[in-house]
Amino acid sequence: MSGFQWCAIGLAAALAGCTISSTVPLAAGGKPGADRAVIVYGVGVEGQWSYPRYAVQLAEYSLEQQNITGNCFRFNRVDATVSSAPSGIHYFAFDVLPGSYVYSPMNGAQFNGDIVAFRAPAGRTVYLGDFIYGKDGHATRTGDLDAERAAIRQALPALPDDLVAAQTVPVAAPKPFLCTP
Numbered sequence: 001m002s003g004f005q006w007c008a009i010g011l012a013a014a015l016a017g018c019t020i021s022s023t024v025p026l027a028a029g030g031k032p033g034a035d036r037a038v039i040v041y042g043v044g045v046e047g048q049w050s051y052p053r054y055a056v057q058l059a060e061y062s063l064e065q066q067n068i069t070g071n072c073f074r075f076n077r078v079d080a081t082v083s084s085a086p087s088g089i090h091y092f093a094f095d096v097l098p099g100s101y102v103y104s105p106m107n108g109a110q111f112n113g114d115i116v117a118f119r120a121p122a123g124r125t126v127y128l129g130d131f132i133y134g135k136d137g138h139a140t141r142t143g144d145l146d147a148e149r150a151a152i153r154q155a156l157p158a159l160p161d162d163l164v165a166a167q168t169v170p171v172a173a174p175k176p177f178l179c180t181p
Contacts, residue, residue: 023078026093029125029156037098037120040152040163041080042089042130042143049084049109049133056080056131056139057104059174060097061117066172068102072179077104089130089148091155098122100169103131103139105176112138116168125159126166127152 032038043056059068060076069076078101080092100117118128129143145152145165153159 020074021076022097023076024095025078026095026156026158029093029159030095031158031160032095032123032125034123035098037096037122038093038125038159039078039096039101039118039120039128039166040091040093040125040156040159041128042091042148042152043080043082044089044130044132045082045084045086047086047133047135047137051108052084053081054084054133055082055108057107058101058118058128059104059106061100061102061171061174063100063117063169063171068104068174068177071177077106089132089151091152093125093156093159096120100171101128102171102174103141105174107139109133109137109139112136112140115171115173117171118166118168120166125163127163128166 026038030038045054057077057079059070062069076097078094078096082090098120100119102115102117103111118126120126127145129141131139131141133139
């Protein structure tokens, strides 16, 4: 291979690095393994989003470093995407590494409210709340597990019965990272 081909392969690998994540979407929900966790959250749109789809990304967060754990080679995050047309809440489940997760600084909508990390302990299934894009042009987290339990069960029938609300911890606002060649 020529030097140009090796350079092209290296550049492609560097640019694709942000796609490496150890999270797995669970379309119907599921039970976490002993060394994994399942996080569940809802996404809704009430305001006028200017694009065809609206997504909420949650990123792995280090409580020790007070920032997301991602870099250009590994970035554990989950993405839940819905139509931007106003509708009800859509629920999503993800198999993730145990730890803490936060509303990602890579999201397109600014977050209204206190910045918190959601704890996802090994072997547990936790509900993080509902993230709603509002008429004010910001995302807000709402949700009461007891009130939403039936809707979550209908959307994600394979979730275990021991779904609990995630413990939250106030944290510093996460900072995005930029990958450049």
